[in-house]
Amino acid sequence: MPRATSFASVSGGAFVSEATLSCEFSCEFSGGFSGGASLSGAIEPVSNKLKHISTLLTLTLSLITIGYYPYLTSRTREGALPLRSSSGISSIGGYQKQKGIIIHNKNDKAKAEAWEKAKLQRIQKRYEKMKLQILSWEGEKRIQAKIQMERKKNEMDHQRENVIEHYKRKIARLDMIGQRAIKELEDQRRKQELKVKEKANKIKKTGRVPVTCFCFKSL
Template structure:
């Protein structure tokens, strides 16, 4: 009778314990929903503090350890007490896991935003660096082009001046050559003309003597002309 009455009393105490745990789980779930709405706006330290506070399991009624130890004295009673003790742990674990997942999802939003901002900042800096490097190379190419064109023009002008001087010298030499030829030719023509006039004059004189005397002078087959 004592054992049977004691067993009923322990079952009633366990029912009260299960009811208290269920009420505590419902209360904690309500608190978590209210805290989740303000979790994003709170600092990281406050979120960790709230998370640790909500993870603590409250104790209701008397000393449950005494009840569990007294209830575990009998093997038959111990088999019925396993799901009761496990039920509070299961409720606590089920309560904690969704909170952690929700916490990670809430933290994932600013992390994704930061990653996107960092990627855009990196891309902007990289493109600016590439553009600056290619602008520098382009400036060097244009500078090289201008320098080579100036050098080529100066070289051309130098050659042109040299050719102009050479042309002048060549032209002068040609003119001198032509003048010398003209001088020699004109001298020869003048000399020839003088000899022609002299020959004509002598012939006229002989003709006049023949008219006067009637005698023909002997023929002279000598016609002298100096070589040019």
């Protein structure tokens, strides 16, 4: 008996299988001999049945070749699940993964663009915040530096005024000392001149030059 493996061919919604053909052949063959007919009488029906079976097999193979593959292809296009390996990965995807082929998907592209946009926005916000902190620090330090500069300037102005006042007092004191010295010198000069005039008048009156006149050498 032939193997009962079915050929899944489709014709008008009915399936024709090898098991059906085998059963029909067996029934007809056994029926031909069960009536007690002679061998010659049984050969003709068997030959006709063999022709019929051959015709059915040819039709079955034609249906398999012509009708089954479009039927399978249409089912696959209509949404049949793809074949998967034992690891749960589709055979096509596994092949593409092994060959290093990159599968481009619109959803993956949109996700990548959204991820990139979110990351860039986070980076921009972080650096804007840091920039504001730097500007705030710079402004605060600048104000402090200006305050210190004005303070030092005022201190220097005050110190400069003190220094100027000190030297003014010193110059005034020196002027006073110089003027006092000049005044004393003038007084001494007038006294000496007065003495000389007195002695000169005395000499004019007496006509004698006193011995003490040698004191003029010291003048």
